[in-house]
Amino acid sequence: MASDSRIMGLVIRNCEAVFVGLNSLVDVGGGTGIIAQIISEAFPSIKFIVFDLPHVVENLPEGKNLNYVEGDTFQSFPSANAIFFKRSYSKQGRREGGKVIIIDIVVDGDKDEHDITETKLVCDIFMMVLATGRERSEKEWEKIFLEAGFSHYKITPNFGLRSLIEVYP
Numbered sequence: 001m002a003s004d005s006r007i008m009g010l011v012i013r014n015c016e017a018v019f020v021g022l023n024s025l026v027d028v029g030g031g032t033g034i035i036a037q038i039i040s041e042a043f044p045s046i047k048f049i050v051f052d053l054p055h056v057v058e059n060l061p062e063g064k065n066l067n068y069v070e071g072d073t074f075q076s077f078p079s080a081n082a083i084f085f086k087r088s089y090s091k092q093g094r095r096e097g098g099k100v101i102i103i104d105i106v107v108d109g110d111k112d113e114h115d116i117t118e119t120k121l122v123c124d125i126f127m128m129v130l131a132t133g134r135e136r137s138e139k140e141w142e143k144i145f146l147e148a149g150f151s152h153y154k155i156t157p158n159f160g161l162r163s164l165i166e167v168y169p
């Protein structure tokens with residue numbers, strides 16, 4: 001949790017523009033809202049929705065600009081100016097509206113130090129074993145974005161093992 005707070009602190013400090021101009025943001029698979037609480041405090045004018053499974057979000061106290069909505073991301077999730085994913089995903093294609101903000105691993109053996117790549121590949125093994133998932137290179141992320149109907153994206157690295165990925169309609 002502390003490292004997550006640190007990552008979001010860095011994103012807010014170094015990449016404030018990511019959130020400027022947004023009226024609403026939905027954090028899909030946002031858990032108990034730790035991330036959304038951090039961003040919502042920094043941007044009080046943005047309406048935040050944390051979307052997660054019913055048993056995760058039931059009875060959580062809402063904030064002034066922070067609401068919890070329960071559901072299944074594979075069915076649908078609420079609309080907003082921006083959609084935020086951190087260690088979560090949905091199989092839905094591009095929706096009308098704004099951008100997608102992702103905090104996740106981008107494997108880059110050419111640019112990263114060897115130790116960083118090694119750690120990312122250990123995460124890849126965990127994903128494979130625990131969630132039948134995987135970590136992705138930029139090319140693999142790009143394929144997903146373009147096939148889902150997005151036009152372009154921007155990757156900002158250096159948030160620990162993770163990168164900030166902005167994906168645009």
Ligand SMILES: C[S@@+](CC[C@H](N)C(=O)[O-])C[C@H]1O[C@@H](n2cnc3c(N)ncnc32)[C@H](O)[C@@H]1O
Nearest residue numbers: 029030031052053056071072073074086087088
């Ligand atoms: C690895 S956690 C990430 C939580 C948060 N985004 C973070 O980075 O701390 C994945 C989250 O996705 C949620 N989740 C899993 N399947 C879901 C589904 N079908 N619909 C909505 N949320 C789901 C889980 O309950 C969990 O909170």
